[in-house]
Amino acid sequence: MRWLDIYLDLIWLLNLVFDWMVLLTVAWVTRKSFSHARIGTASLFASLIVPLSFVPFLVFLNNPISKILYSIMIILLAFPFGSLKLFLTRWLMFYIINFSIGGGLFALQYYFSTASVPPFMSFAQFGSNISWLFVIIFFPLILWLTKDQLHHLSVIQLNNNQLYAVEIKINKECHDVTGFYDTGNQLSHPTSGQPVILIDKTTSEEWFGKEAVQGLAALSPESSGEKFQYIPYKKAGGAQGLLPVCLADSVTVHADQSYTTRGVWVGIHFGEFSRKMDYNCLLNPFIIHSKNGVIKSAGGMTI
Structure with missing residues (x-):
């Protein structure tokens, strides 16, 4: 049971770091001022989905509708509402960045899981599918590879003429x-x-x-x-x-x-x-x- 506790702790902490980086990327793409305290609070709230998903009577959190509502609460915690348009933009950016960065990490995970890799790149460490080093190195790498596309999604707009x-x-x-x-x-x-x-x-x-x-x-x-x-x-x-x-x-x-x-x-x-x-x-x-x-x-x- 002790090893299971360590496993959950590490998975939760890894998700906390990942959510924090995703929300910072959302703030960067939408080009609006933000609060680091709110980003941190929202990241903590987002990462709680990991331990909560192991609670038997909270199994409904795995429902797609519950996940949508949960993501809405994450954005409301991370950023001021501002306007409906700005909120929807941030919410959609949250999903787009998750899919683009997460998809890239998943693809790399699949590649390395079927290849011969050094021990420090192993994804079996601490029971996690993605190692710490993997996320820390490849999250910025994938972000750098997709930054040109993300720049075009920026919502900063000056009025023409x-x-x-x-x-x-x-x-x-x-x-x-x-x-x-x-x-x-x-x-x-x-x-x-x-x-x-x-x-x-x-x-x-x-x-x-x-x-x-x-x-x-x-x-x-x-x-x-x-x-x-x-x-x-x-x-x-x-x-x-x-x-x-x-x-x-x-x-x-x-x-x-x-x-x-x-x-x-x-x-x-x-x-x-x-x-x-x-x-x-x-x-x-x-x-x-x-x-x-x-x-x-x-x-x-x-x-």
Whole structure:
């Protein structure tokens, strides 16, 4: 009986760690501020399904409807309700991540269970189907392999055709601009794939100097004193052109939350975006889905 107790303890603790990592991934994908205390409490509650499933009069917990209700309670414990749409998004993300990560772990478990593996990779340890080392190593690995797909599921959305306050840091100098969010700008760096945002000619002359901008227009990046590159792009009408770009230290978009992203290139548009001059920066929708993004709420929590 003592060995059975140890077995249940280890299985419960392993599930606690797994649930904690899944809920953290849900918070990362949905890109909203969260409480580590609530995540921990929800993880503890989620892991209790393991010992409770061995209680005879709680066998109904294995019912699919009971599991759905249990998962709803997990999400309500982990995150504030916010809105019905946000709750449903988090709840669905919880299942999607469980299926994607759990499915990957199950596939690897099946592979290693039929192969000759070292003792430390054995899944018979402590009576567990998946060893500690297996979960700790392969959970982050599978998450890394699926992170591109998970990024596309991010619920962070800026309103199209709307203006936002934007802070661009280049060479440790901060510049404030008014950004226009338009999903039509999907320009990216051809080698790195990183997003490119655009500033107008007047703004670039204020930042880098009029002579430097004129030199860039004449395809002379050395005249600017900055690390500029030229990338190909399509002009209006389909004609090909070369766009001078430099890598920003960071770009921060201020909306309901502040979205700070690294790995963004700033390109110079040799003209004006608007005759009304109500914005001087053209944002790129992919800065919100960048792998280098950091989200900060009014309370200062980041993910």
